[in-house]
Amino acid sequence: MMARHFDELLEELRNKLLEMGELVQAAIRESVRALEGADESAAQSVFRREGDINRLELEIDGIATKLLALEQPVAGDLRFITAAGKINNNLERIGDLAINIAERSESLIQNRHFAVRTDIPRLAELAEPMVHQALEAFVKKDATEARAVLRADDAIDDLRDAVFSDLIRQMKTNSQSVQTCVDLMFAARSLERIADHATNIAEAVVFMVEGVDLRHHHAEISG
Amino acid sequence: MMARHFDELLEELRNKLLEMGELVQAAIRESVRALEGADESAAQSVFRREGDINRLELEIDGIATKLLALEQPVAGDLRFITAAGKINNNLERIGDLAINIAERSESLIQNRHFAVRTDIPRLAELAEPMVHQALEAFVKKDATEARAVLRADDAIDDLRDAVFSDLIRQMKTNSQSVQTCVDLMFAARSLERIADHATNIAEAVVFMVEGVDLRHHHAEISG
Numbered sequence: 001m002m003a004r005h006f007d008e009l010l011e012e013l014r015n016k017l018l019e020m021g022e023l024v025q026a027a028i029r030e031s032v033r034a035l036e037g038a039d040e041s042a043a044q045s046v047f048r049r050e051g052d053i054n055r056l057e058l059e060i061d062g063i064a065t066k067l068l069a070l071e072q073p074v075a076g077d078l079r080f081i082t083a084a085g086k087i088n089n090n091l092e093r094i095g096d097l098a099i100n101i102a103e104r105s106e107s108l109i110q111n112r113h114f115a116v117r118t119d120i121p122r123l124a125e126l127a128e129p130m131v132h133q134a135l136e137a138f139v140k141k142d143a144t145e146a147r148a149v150l151r152a153d154d155a156i157d158d159l160r161d162a163v164f165s166d167l168i169r170q171m172k173t174n175s176q177s178v179q180t181c182v183d184l185m186f187a188a189r190s191l192e193r194i195a196d197h198a199t200n201i202a203e204a205v206v207f208m209v210e211g212v213d214l215r216h217h218h219a220e221i222s223g
Numbered sequence: 224m225m226a227r228h229f230d231e232l233l234e235e236l237r238n239k240l241l242e243m244g245e246l247v248q249a250a251i252r253e254s255v256r257a258l259e260g261a262d263e264s265a266a267q268s269v270f271r272r273e274g275d276i277n278r279l280e281l282e283i284d285g286i287a288t289k290l291l292a293l294e295q296p297v298a299g300d301l302r303f304i305t306a307a308g309k310i311n312n313n314l315e316r317i318g319d320l321a322i323n324i325a326e327r328s329e330s331l332i333q334n335r336h337f338a339v340r341t342d343i344p345r346l347a348e349l350a351e352p353m354v355h356q357a358l359e360a361f362v363k364k365d366a367t368e369a370r371a372v373l374r375a376d377d378a379i380d381d382l383r384d385a386v387f388s389d390l391i392r393q394m395k396t397n398s399q400s401v402q403t404c405v406d407l408m409f410a411a412r413s414l415e416r417i418a419d420h421a422t423n424i425a426e427a428v429v430f431m432v433e434g435v436d437l438r439h440h441h442a443e444i445s446g
């Protein structure tokens with residue numbers, strides 16, 4: 001078989017990454033639905049996606065490696081390929097975190113003695129769009145949009161602290177709520193981590209577009 | 224300035240990665256000491272390492288990118304460079320997790336009303352050597368040693384489950400222990416994640432040595 005043309009492989013890399021992005025975003029939505037609605041079938045949907053997400057991760061890595069090995073790309077193309085590799089890893093981790101949330105929802109369904117109210121739905125409403133926006137920034141090669149994702153992360157951290165304090169207070173007040181609150185706490189932690197991975201993707205986009213590495217320098221860009 | 228020779232840059236990549244490995248392992252040890260001994264100065268040591276670890280991460284990524292861009296490596300060298308990039312990311316994440324553990328130790332020092340006994344020291348005893356062994360496998364290009372790291376991960380998961388059940392039981396029994404138990408739970412979770420990152424490093428080593436991608440196929444290699 002002949003080696004395909006460089007641009008075709010680049011296009012395939014981009015398309016597979018977007019396909020993976022769609023799968024991962026669907027997994028987040030389903031996992032949040034499972035958590036908020038104690039919805040067993042939504043949890044099962046998340047688990048069923050794992051195989052496809054893992055397969056895509058390996059395919060994307062394979063295409064990136066092939067591009068690096070056979071085509072010896074330079075400058076902008078090289079930055080695109082290395083950014084694609086980072087985005088790929090972060091999307092796979094987001095998929096894992098959606099599975100973690102779905103697992104917590106199953107534990108909730110098993111153990112919930114009574115409803116525990118939290119701001120986790122609001123946390124999900126903040127985290128999900130960050131992943132979407134980071135991938136939009138990637139598609140449009142838009143560093144400004146990527147920077148907007150980085151700024152959104154502060155609101156996540158504040159809300160996470162509030163959710164944690166609230167859950168700890170409820171556990172102290174009612175020992176029957178402990179298992180439920182622990183499940184919700186780890187689900188909140190997973191949502192926070194999803195937002196962190198969205199910022200990693202956004203940083204990879206800024207690097208791809210501008211050649212500037214923003215990691216460990218959030219303070220400088222958010223002022 | 225003239226471009227340095229390929230082999231020199233490869234050697235620099237390896238040395239910086241090992242330097243980062245040393246820093247990260249020291250951070251794990253200090254964070255565990257902070258946690259187990261409620262040792263404020265050990266926690267501070269972990270926080271002080273963050274800058275060096277972050278700086279090394281960027282330097283290593285920079286060298287890897289330079290090697291890919293200027294030297295157009297093939298086959299074994301390319302696999303070494305891509306493995307180095309993955310090991311680098313995983314070491315940086317381990318450094319972050321050590322910081323999380325140190326932060327939990329600070330919360331423990333602030334809030335501990337009474338001692339809570341757990342198997343977390345044992346979890347640390349299992350997780351720490353996995354990072355060391357994964358890096359040894361990298362240095363020696365030893366896929367057999369890397370596979371031993373993958374097998375060690377099962378014991379971690381079992382112990383983590385036991386630690387979690389025990390902490391939930393203690394929280395239910397004594398509401399005053401809630402904050403302490405939550406801190407210990409997240410510290411246990413961080414140790415488990417450190418072990419996960421050690422397995423990621425081990426997988427990268429197997430890929431580097433044998434060109435075989437083990438991700439998402441643990442079952443097949445541990446039989």
